[in-house]
């Protein structure tokens with residue numbers, strides 16, 4: 355059996371052989387966000403998204419969690435460690451992912467993180483990930499609330515690792531991952547040595563629902579809370595000041611007028627044809 | 637502003653439409669516009685890039701089996717570090733554009749503004765526009781000092797325009813050492829067969845949503861798109877359901893389209909969908925629910941069943957030709 359070392363800070367790769375296959379330790383970046391089904395608002399003075407109250411696991415990241423669980427399973431062993439940054443100490447999204455089956459979680463929470471941009475977020479995630487050196491980091495192609503889609507690549511550059519974005523299929527090879535990367539015209543087959551960062555698109559795997567047993571087990575799984583002092587990051591590089599950008603204004607978008615509404619009585623297609631003729635499409 | 641660089645994607649000597657849109661935008665804000673490009677055929681692309689306002693194109697050349705992110709990102713960073721860098725860099729929000737921008741940002745320690753859907757000159761430099769809350773709000777933002785300012789811009793934000801310039805001067809770029817970051821290698825490329833125009837360039841887009849009921853009914857959408865010489869699109873609901881590939885998705889997390897005509901079939905009109913298509917000149921919606929939000933922006937709304945309306949419409953159009 356392999357000792358579960360991944361959660362402890364460790365230096366370099368620990369050769370860990372169980373049978374013939376090496377354990378696979380995967381970190382998944384998971385964002386906890388305000389419930390997208392609820393009312394979202396911006397703080398009128400800071401223009402930051404209001405992140406008070408309960409946060410949930412970003413749906414986009416549930417694919418990364420599921421993918422990590424499947425990869426570890428296919429490798430025959432290893433850990434799935436969640437990494438999340440949130441300004442307010444929120445853990446409910448992490449508990450959801452632990453209930454799906456992740457091994458442990460690291461939460462970086464600090465008031466100084468409020469207003470961080472993608473690069474600041476990547477800095478924090480990189481510092482946390484360096485402490486336990488996973489073989490592979492998974493993230494979503496983009497988050498639901500921020501959707502910059504750049505955090506994982508910035509993270510990879512800060513770690514000095516390769517990255518493959520827009521993965522629609524991932525499997526493990528000898529010391530590498532094989533990825534089908536979505537392209538404009540189809541997909542590329544990409545091979546990438548580990549350690550690496552891979553971002554997965556929605557719909558690639560079917561995220562499992564946490565079972566009752568999973569939910570109970572999640573309560574006692576290790577959840578490590580770190581501050582930015584623990585990570586040794588200069589706070590001036592984080593939060594709103596570190597973002598070096600500001601919102602100038604927020605306005606309602608211009609509305610588009612609606613036109614004619616026709617209830618189909620079996621001949622509505624004729625109205626469409628007439629419309630197409632008028633705009634010279636036909 | 638003195639100088640703007642545009643990350644200009646090209647394929648086989650032909651610049652992408654987004655590259656030309658970004659050049660047009662850059663020309664409105666800077667006296668010098670230069671492009672950065674990669675791949676075989678940059679020398680050929682220099683003609684059209686020049687005609688659209690680029691005086692130079694920095695040529696990172698063919699990347700072999702490498703992905704563009706780390707290599708082109710490192711090339712841009714080292715050009716900037718060597719001096720003579722631009723005030724701003726415009727990058728298209730594309731598969732590779734995001735990768736390059738992310739690498740540049742981390743290498744140069746500069747922040748990014750992403751999902752830009754408009755740019756204007758303010759007293760203190762460029763101000764970017766972003767669609768927030770599914771497009772119901774417009775947020776304007778700017779950088780507060782870090783240079784170069786990197787704006788990652790969504791396709792179809794600007795209109796390409798030729799300026800009448802001559803071919804851009806091609807400046808070969810030495811690629812710096814990228815170490816382990818360049819480890820990912822493309823070992824095979826698969827291109828799905830594509831008939832008709834590309835989704836984000838098509839003059840007519842016919843999209844389907846969950847109201848189609850089943851994956852096989854998407855054929856109605858494809859058929860109608862083909863008859864109108866357009867491209868088929870989709871809502872995220874049916875992309876996530878696996879009925880069609882992600883490349884078909886229209887909306888906040890998919891493509892922005894601005895065709896002359898958009899036909900939405902069995903799509904409710906969630907704000908995240910509408911933000912990607914409400915720039916269409918004409919919108920037709922077919923939905924069986926008269927209170928579907930899509931009707932609020934449709935020029936012609938048909939309250940009806942897609943399974944009845946679409947086959948008749950297809951037959952009627954077919955009968956004309």
Ligand SMILES: Cc1cc2nc3c(=O)[nH]c(=O)nc-3n(C[C@H](O)[C@H](O)[C@H](O)COP(=O)(O)OP(=O)(O)OC[C@H]3O[C@@H](n4cnc5c(N)ncnc54)[C@H](O)[C@@H]3O)c2cc1C
Nearest residue numbers: 845846847871872873887888889890902904906909924942
């Ligand atoms: C962060 C975020 C990003 C998103 N990005 C996108 C995006 O990029 N693109 C996108 O599309 N969505 C996006 N969404 C999802 C979006 O909110 C909606 O869930 C999605 O657009 C709904 O797709 P739909 O209209 O096909 O399905 P539904 O909302 O389920 O609507 C189906 C419609 O079909 C109608 N219908 C049913 N049967 C029939 C019939 N027989 N004939 C006619 N009409 C019928 C129904 O009345 C209904 O209006 C995003 C969501 C989030 C949170």
Ligand SMILES: Nc1ncnc2c1ncn2[C@@H]1O[C@H](COP(=O)(O)O)[C@@H](O)[C@H]1O
Nearest residue numbers: 383439493494496497500502503504505
């Ligand atoms: N605060 C965060 N904590 C953990 N992961 C994050 C955070 N922000 C972004 N990520 C990861 O990066 C992905 C892309 O986010 P974004 O750049 O915001 O679109 C997300 O889906 C997550 O996997």
